Amino acid sequence: MENNTELKNYISELKSVFAEKSTIIMPALRFAQEKYGRVDDDIIEEISRNLNIPPVKILSAARFYHFFTEKAQARYRIEVCSSISCSLLGSEHIYDYLKRRLSQPGSGGGKNEFSVNRVGCLGSCGTAPAMLINNVLFENLNFEKIDAIIEGIKSGKDIDKILG
Ligand code: FES
Numbered sequence: 001m002e003n004n005t006e007l008k009n010y011i012s013e014l015k016s017v018f019a020e021k022s023t024i025i026m027p028a029l030r031f032a033q034e035k036y037g038r039v040d041d042d043i044i045e046e047i048s049r050n051l052n053i054p055p056v057k058i059l060s061a062a063r064f065y066h067f068f069t070e071k072a073q074a075r076y077r078i079e080v081c082s083s084i085s086c087s088l089l090g091s092e093h094i095y096d097y098l099k100r101r102l103s104q105p106g107s108g109g110g111k112n113e114f115s116v117n118r119v120g121c122l123g124s125c126g127t128a129p130a131m132l133i134n135n136v137l138f139e140n141l142n143f144e145k146i147d148a149i150i151e152g153i154k155s156g157k158d159i160d161k162i163l164g
Helices: 005-017 021-036 041-051 055-064 084-088 091-103 143-154
Strands: 076-081 114-119 131-133 136-138
Touching: 005 021, 005 041, 021 041, 021 055, 041 055, 076 084, 076 091, 084 091, 091 114, 091 143
Parallel strands: 076 114
Antiparallel strands: 076 131, 131 136
């Protein structure tokens, strides 16, 4: 098992605040997903052990939500809206552009660096086309904005500060 010290410390902090251990399951899962990029068997066991809650209860919470994944996710998870408003305003071209741009050599699209997927409505139809990168919303997209976003990521900017 890898070192899950940060997770143990985080759970320990939460235990000092919350008397009811089951309320810690979700924040612990979220922490693990963000920190380690996944919620696998080791993580489930670690949370179970630290909360003294059966693994099956942790697992059922993790399986209920699609954003907890057993396999490591890409560092930057791009989700392009493909619902009607975004689609009418060219989200499919945005999706294709991202796929093409990130597959080029030297594009920054190294192994497990970026994933690009289509998703349903992001609730930002008035500013379509829209996409999320690691849950940060980008709106009114065009190719120039995509270039600026990718360059911002490559230069190490925080995702939520890339477009100012
Ligand atoms: S259709 Fe894309 S955000 Fe709603």
